[in-house]
Amino acid sequence: KQWYQRRVRGAGDYLDVADTVLLLDSYTVSDVTERAREIARERPLCVPSLPPMLAPTPRSPGLSSLRPFTGKIRVVSRSSVTYHSEGSEEESQLDLCALEQLVEIGQTRFIVEVMQKLADKPPDTLVSLMKALDAGIEANGLGVVKDNSNWLARPRCLEIAGAINRYRHLRLKE
Numbered sequence: 001k002q003w004y005q006r007r008v009r010g011a012g013d014y015l016d017v018a019d020t021v022l023l024l025d026s027y028t029v030s031d032v033t034e035r036a037r038e039i040a041r042e043r044p045l046c047v048p049s050l051p052p053m054l055a056p057t058p059r060s061p062g063l064s065s066l067r068p069f070t071g072k073i074r075v076v077s078r079s080s081v082t083y084h085s086e087g088s089e090e091e092s093q094l095d096l097c098a099l100e101q102l103v104e105i106g107q108t109r110f111i112v113e114v115m116q117k118l119a120d121k122p123p124d125t126l127v128s129l130m131k132a133l134d135a136g137i138e139a140n141g142l143g144v145v146k147d148n149s150n151w152l153a154r155p156r157c158l159e160i161a162g163a164i165n166r167y168r169h170l171r172l173k174e
Contacts, residue, residue, distance in 0.1 A: 015036045015037070015039055015040040016037070016040035016041075016044075018033070018036060019033075020033050021033045021035075021036035058125035058126070058127060059125060059126045059127075059165075059172055060124065060125050060126070060172060060173040061118075061126060061129075061164060061170055061171070061172060061173070062170075062171040062172060062173050065167075065169055065170050065171040071083065071084030072084060073112060075105060075108050075109050075112060077105060077108070078096070078102045078103065078104060078105045078107065078108050079095070079096045079097040079099070079102060079108070080093060080094070080095060080096065080097070080108075081093065081094040081096070081108060081111075081112055082094075092168065092169075094163065094166065094167055094168075095166060096108060096111070096159075096162075096163055096166065098162075098166070099159045099162045099163065099166075101155070101156060101158070101159055102155055102159055104153045106151055106152050106153030107152075107153045107154070107155035107159065108155075109151055109152050109153075110142065110145065110152040110153060110154060110155055110160075111155060111159065111160055111163045113145045113146045113152065114133065114145055114160050115163070115164065115167070117145050117146075118133075118164075126161055126164065126165075127161075130157040130160060130161055131157075133145075133157060133160070134157050137154065142154060
């Protein structure tokens, strides 16, 4: 039966749609289908109506906040970048350790270059920025981000977006 189309919360919610109900008691199996149907008639299932899920609001970064690296930038490892924020003497860190698919330090260097490059783009959603970046890389290679791309390696757009989302000073447009 089409039980999978319903919202099932517990084992009792299956009683009215089950073809056969078996009871295992002390290693003895019994057919209790008729008793299950009686229970289902006595206690009809009350499924609450929930509002439909809405799609999440697209994230639109304030691109001026993506120009974080104004002083010395140091890509420490594949999962860590230290930098100085604009107007701050204090060193900050971009922690990418949760982005497990970053396997090479060149990918992290590429992410830093992308964040700098995106600050010059017209405002848009993060998804459309990643699609445009991906198309640009497919057409022109890594040089779309930096002319001398010898020390860069291409991460997936998922990791680039993950790094942008982990940037502490990111400001989103309303």
